[in-house]
Amino acid sequence: MNTPPQCPVCGMDNTYFDGTLFICPDCTHEWAAGEENIATGELVVKDSNGNLLQDGDAVILIKDLKVKGSSLVIKKGTKIKNIRLCEGDHNLDCKVDGVGLKLKSEFMKKA
Structure with a gap:
């Protein structure tokens, strides 16, 4: 037993x-x-498919995301490398085109 x-x-x-x-x-x-x-x-962070994410993983966007306060749009299919997990509503910290952003894992899938 x-x-x-x-x-x-x-x-x-x-x-x-x-x-x-x-x-x-x-x-x-x-x-x-x-x-x-x-x-x-x-800290447990899952992508849109339920896969566990870890620091340093690469993810791919599953939909276009508008960046608040900017005219920048991150397109669907963009690969984001070397993510960092953080607590809060926006639980991924990453750089896209040289700009540091906090994004939600529900819009990502593991690459």
Whole structure:
């Protein structure tokens, strides 16, 4: 039998599975299977297809994006190299044509 994982919040081994969630009775934290890395503070960013993105990946735009405050439009199919993940609504930090931008991962697919 598999032993349930440690609680990602308090680190105690006294956890159990109730059918849908893992539960820690010590700190009352509940989490679904596969969410251990989310609760530990690791940044999880997915592209439009659900693939996990990492720092340094290359992505391709899936639609034209207008740059706010500028007449610049980034065209569909543009390949963006060496992305950096950051927290917030716009979770990708990158350079496009020499301009530093923060973009949303929902408009990207992994190259």
